[in-house]
Amino acid sequence: MRLEDVWLRYHRRGPWVLRGIDVRIGPGEVAVVLGRNGVGKSTLLQVAAGVLRPGRGRVTDRPARVGWVPERFPADQPFTVARYLTGMARVAGLGRAAADEAVTSWTDRLGLSAFRSVRLPELSKGTAQKVGLAQAMLRPPGLLVLDEPWEGLDAATRELVPELIAEVLAADGSVLVSDHRGETIQLPAARRWLVADGSLSEETPSTDETFAVVEVAVPAARVAGTVARLRAEGHQVLRVRSDACAAAPEARPAEPLRAAGAARSAEPPIGVAGALAAEQSEAVDAAVEPAAGEAR
Numbered sequence: 111m112r113l114e115d116v117w118l119r120y121h122r123r124g125p126w127v128l129r130g131i132d133v134r135i136g137p138g139e140v141a142v143v144l145g146r147n148g149v150g151k152s153t154l155l156q157v158a159a160g161v162l163r164p165g166r167g168r169v170t171d172r173p174a175r176v177g178w179v180p181e182r183f184p185a186d187q188p189f190t191v192a193r194y195l196t197g198m199a200r201v202a203g204l205g206r207a208a209a210d211e212a213v214t215s216w217t218d219r220l221g222l223s224a225f226r227s228v229r230l231p232e233l234s235k236g237t238a239q240k241v242g243l244a245q246a247m248l249r250p251p252g253l254l255v256l257d258e259p260w261e262g263l264d265a266a267t268r269e270l271v272p273e274l275i276a277e278v279l280a281a282d283g284s285v286l287v288s289d290h291r292g293e294t295i296q297l298p299a300a301r302r303w304l305v306a307d308g309s310l311s312e313e314t315p316s317t318d319e320t321f322a323v324v325e326v327a328v329p330a331a332r333v334a335g336t337v338a339r340l341r342a343e344g345h346q347v348l349r350v351r352s353d354a355c356a357a358a359p360e361a362r363p364a365e366p367l368r369a370a371g372a373a374r375s376a377e378p379p380i381g382v383a384g385a386l387a388a389e390q391s392e393a394v395d396a397a398v399e400p401a402a403g404e405a406r
């Protein structure tokens with residue numbers, strides 16, 4: 111699929127959100143869309159999915175079957191989970207029996223079986239997100255578009271997301287995913303598209319595919335700005351936490367950089383800049399490339 115010189119704005123005289131985006135994604139490829147809040151990641155994903163039509167330019171070779179998981183599942187619909195998913199399966203072109211089979215299979219897999227008779231507005235945010243994932247996968251999509259798919263999901267389902275992505279890729283589908291939680295660290299082969307000022311640039315892959323995790327302590331008042339800057343630079347922010355340990359007044363000695371897989375071990379963090387009051391400090395864990403020895 112290719113986005114050819116795509117421009118988009120929401121209002122006739124409004125500012126252009128996307129300005130001349132030109133990018134292509136092929137079968138079996140996954141791209142992570144990164145950038146500051148409000149920069150246009152969701153807009154780009156919606157254009158790719160065919161939910162929004164570009165004001166100028168065009169999208170070519172979009173696969174016939176697109177699975178789109180919006181950032182917020184629209185749960186204000188008067189259907190039960192089973193009824194909604196069966197309806198979506200039929201809309202996707204499945205016959206009655208195949209639709210029932212797909213709904214049973216995906217509700218089982220996503221832990222939704224107990225919610226089949228529950229109406230959508232009564233679901234918790236996380237459960238509604240699972241319904242959003244299920245509807246996108248009912249019929250194997252040639253293009254899967256996931257807008258912050260990890261948001262609100264329980265741990266078990268979060269782990270399932272890379273599995274679903276892998277399945278789409280294995281069937282020669284393409285996947286686009288935005289991710290502000292840094293979960294796409296689990297997709298080491300993903301291309302990385304950075305959106306800024308309406309344009310898109312692609313990060314060139316590192317020859318060293320290992321990651322390192324750098325823990326950084328910043329004053330609470332600067333957390334949002336730091337997170338935004340790190341993301342805009344293409345780093346994956348894994349989590350933000352209040353951390354009394356970061357309040358230690360003395361600087362700790364630097365430890366060797368740890369691999370991302372070891373990030374949650376009990377080892378002390380590296381290079382923590384301390385001297386912050388506990389109630390004022392937040393720790394930002396940022397995974398950066400390249401690995402060892404080049405903490406930025």
Ligand SMILES: Nc1ncnc2c1ncn2[C@@H]1O[C@H](COP(=O)(O)OP(=O)(O)OP(=O)(O)O)[C@@H](O)[C@H]1O
Nearest residue numbers: 120121127145146147148149150151152153154181
């Ligand atoms: N329906 C809409 N009508 C008008 N403006 C919109 C609409 N949706 C988004 N925008 C504006 O377009 C810009 C890009 O929004 P978009 O949601 O695509 O950004 P984003 O990078 O996905 O943000 P976030 O990371 O916060 O989800 C923002 O300035 C936003 O306010």
